[in-house]
Amino acid sequence: MSFVDLIFLICGAIAIFSGWRVFCTDSMxxxxxxxxxxxxxVGVIMLLLGAVYLGxxxxxxxxxxxxxxxxxxxxxxxxxAGLNPMKMVHQDKxxxxxxxxxxxxxxAVAVFGDFPDQPRPSDLDPVVxxxxxxxxxxxxxxxxxxxxxxxxxxGVVAMSSHRGRYGDANAGSRPPGLEPGGMPAFSGDQEGSxxxxxxxxx
Amino acid sequence: MTxxxxxALLVMAILAIGVYLVAIINRAWANALGHxxxxxxxxxxxxxxASLWVAPANTTEAPDAMAWHLAPVLYLTLAAMGLAxxxxxxxxxxxxxxxxxxxxxxxxxxxxxxxxxxGWSANAHLSMLGAxxxxxxxxxxxxxxxxxxxxxxxxxxxxxxxxxxxxxAGLWNVIRQPLGLPLFLLVGLGISFWGPLNFADSNxxxxxxxxESSGRARLVWQAGRAVMLVAFSAIxxxxxxxGWLGPVLPGFVWMILKTMVVLAxxxxxxxxxxxxxxxxxxxxxxxxxxxxxxxxxVWAGLEALP
Numbered sequence: 467m468s469f470v471d472l473i474f475l476i477c478g479a480i481a482i483f484s485g486w487r488v489f490c491t492d493s494m495x496x497x498x499x500x501x502x503x504x505x506x507x508v509g510v511i512m513l514l515l516g517a518v519y520l521g522x523x524x525x526x527x528x529x530x531x532x533x534x535x536x537x538x539x540x541x542x543x544x545x546x547a548g549l550n551p552m553k554m555v556h557q558d559k560x561x562x563x564x565x566x567x568x569x570x571x572x573x574a575v576a577v578f579g580d581f582p583d584q585p586r587p588s589d590l591d592p593v594v595x596x597x598x599x600x601x602x603x604x605x606x607x608x609x610x611x612x613x614x615x616x617x618x619x620x621g622v623v624a625m626s627s628h629r630g631r632y633g634d635a636n637a638g639s640r641p642p643g644l645e646p647g648g649m650p651a652f653s654g655d656q657e658g659s660x661x662x663x664x665x666x667x668x
Numbered sequence: 669m670t671x672x673x674x675x676a677l678l679v680m681a682i683l684a685i686g687v688y689l690v691a692i693i694n695r696a697w698a699n700a701l702g703h704x705x706x707x708x709x710x711x712x713x714x715x716x717x718a719s720l721w722v723a724p725a726n727t728t729e730a731p732d733a734m735a736w737h738l739a740p741v742l743y744l745t746l747a748a749m750g751l752a753x754x755x756x757x758x759x760x761x762x763x764x765x766x767x768x769x770x771x772x773x774x775x776x777x778x779x780x781x782x783x784x785x786x787g788w789s790a791n792a793h794l795s796m797l798g799a800x801x802x803x804x805x806x807x808x809x810x811x812x813x814x815x816x817x818x819x820x821x822x823x824x825x826x827x828x829x830x831x832x833x834x835x836x837a838g839l840w841n842v843i844r845q846p847l848g849l850p851l852f853l854l855v856g857l858g859i860s861f862w863g864p865l866n867f868a869d870s871n872x873x874x875x876x877x878x879x880e881s882s883g884r885a886r887l888v889w890q891a892g893r894a895v896m897l898v899a900f901s902a903i904x905x906x907x908x909x910x911g912w913l914g915p916v917l918p919g920f921v922w923m924i925l926k927t928m929v930v931l932a933x934x935x936x937x938x939x940x941x942x943x944x945x946x947x948x949x950x951x952x953x954x955x956x957x958x959x960x961x962x963x964x965x966v967w968a969g970l971e972a973l974p
Contacts, residue, residue, distance in 0.1 A: 495788060496732070502781065519827075522767045526774030530810065533781050537803050593766055593827060616811075617962060620954065 481507035498536035519593045675762035679752045686898035687891045697939045725883035728790050735789035740885050742782045744892035746775050750899030755830045757912040757919035768829040769817050780806045787877030798876025802868035808953035813855040815961035816848050819968035820907045833911030840910040847964040849908040856900030860893045863938025901931035
C-alpha cells in the first residue's frame with residue numbers, strides 16, 4: 467500500500483465517520499462543523515486525485531458556508547447559542563433508507579463502472595486547464611458578472627437596512643390594515659403618546 | 669524526504685522565533701509609546717510564558733470537550749500552514765502549491781471557524797459573546813482579503829505565491845496597487861484578533877473567547893495569535909513588497925527584513941489605534957473597506973491590461 471492509498475483510506479474514513487456524526491449530534495453548531503470536517507476530508511481526497519484547485523476551493527467554500535450556516539441557524543432558532551440539545555432529524559426512516567440506497571448506487575458505479583484509463587500528461591497545468599474548460603472565452607464576462615452580483619447584493623442590503631442617516635428607515639410607516647383601508651393589528655399606541663388615530667389619514 | 673524534513677524544521681524554527689519576535693516588538697512599541705506594564709521586552713515574554721506554563725488548566729461546566737481542547741492547537745496549526753506557504757527565497761519554499769493563494773484564502777475562514785469554536789465550546793457567557801461577535805464581524809472583512817489577493821494574482825497570472833513575487837520584478841505591488849497592503853494589514857489584525865480589531869478576546873468581555881482558558885492551552889492560543897500575525901506579515905511582504913527580490917543581500921535576508929517591517933507596522937497599529945466599537949466597525953467594513961477592495965480589484969485589473 468502506497469502513502470497515497472493510506473491517506474485516501476484515512477480521509478475516506480474521516481469523511482464517512484464525521485458525515486454519520488452529523489445526524490447523531492444534538493446541536494446545530496456541532497452538526498455544521500462535523501459536516502465541515504467531512505467536506506475537508508473529501509477536499510484532501512480531491513487533492514490526491516490531482517484536482518489541486520477544486521480541492522483547495524472546497525476548503526474555503528465549505529469553511530465560510532458552514533460558519534455562515536451555523537451562525538444563521540442559531541440566529542433564527544429558539545435555542546440560544548445552539549448548546550441546548552435538540553433533535554436534529556426528521557423523516558429519519560425514509561432519509562436513512564434513501565441514504566443507504568444512494569450510497570450503494572454510487573458505490574456500484576465506482577466499483578462496476580468502466581472508467582477510461584487516461585493518465586494526466588505531465589506538462590498539463592490543472593488550474594489553467596480547468597479555468598479554460600469551465601469558462602473558456604467567457605472568462606471576463608463571468609468574472610465581471612460575479613463582482614457585479616456581489617456589489618448588487620451588498621447594495622440591496624445597504625438600501626434595505628433599517629438604520630439610516632436620519633434615524634430608522636421605517637420611521638412613520640405603518641403596517642397594512644387587517645381589512646382594506648382598516649386599522650392594522652398593531653396601531654403603534656404602545657410606542658408613544660400620539661396614539662394610532664393621528665396616523666389614520668389618507 | 670530530507671527536503672521535506674528540512675522544510676518542516678524551517679517552518680518550526682520560524683514559528684518559534686516568530687512568537688518571541690512578536691512579543692519583543694510589541695513590548696518595545698509599548699515602552700516607546702509610554703504604555704505602562706510592558707516590562708523588559710527581552711525577558712518579560714519568558715516570565716509571562718512561564719506563568720502560563722505552570723498555571724493549572726481550567727475547565728468549565730459541561731464544555732464541548734473536543735472543541736475546547738482542540739481549538740488552540742488547530743489555530744496554531746492553521747498559522748503554521750500559513751507560514752509553510754511563504755516563499756522565503758527563490759529556492760526555499762516549504763510548500764510551493766500552484767494554488768497557494770487559494771489555500772491561504774481557505775486558512776482565513778478556517779481560522780474564523782476555530783476562533784468561534786474556541787469561544788463557543790467553553791459553554792460560558794463571555795466567551796460565547798466573544799465568539800458570536802467575532803464571527804458576525806469577521807465575515808465582513810474576509811471578503812476584503814479575497815479581493816485584495818485576487819488583485820495580486822492578476823498581474824502574476826497565477827495563484828502561486830512564487831509567481832506573484834516574480835511578477836513584481838519590475839515594480840512592487842505596494843506601488844502598483846497602493847490600496848492592497850493597508851487593506852491586507854487590517855484583515856491580518858482581524859484574523860489574529862489584534863489591537864483595533866480584537867473582537868474575540870478583548871477586555872470589554874474580560875478576555876472573550878479565552879476568558880475561561882488558562883494554563884498551557886492559553887499559552888498555545890496566544891502563541892497561535894502571534895504566529896498568525898507573523899504569517900500575515902510574511903504573506904503581505906510576499907504579495908506586496910516583492911518577497912525575496914532585492915539588491916546585494918541574499919533573498920532570504922530581504923524576505924526576513926520585509927516581513928519584520930510589515931510585522932512592526934501591524935504591531936504599531938495595534939498599540940496606537942483603540943479597539944473599534946463593534947457596530948461602528950460593521951459600518952466601516954461594509955461601507956468603506958469593501959468598496960475600497962472593489963476599487964483595488966478594478967485598479968489591479970486595469971493596470972494588468974496589456
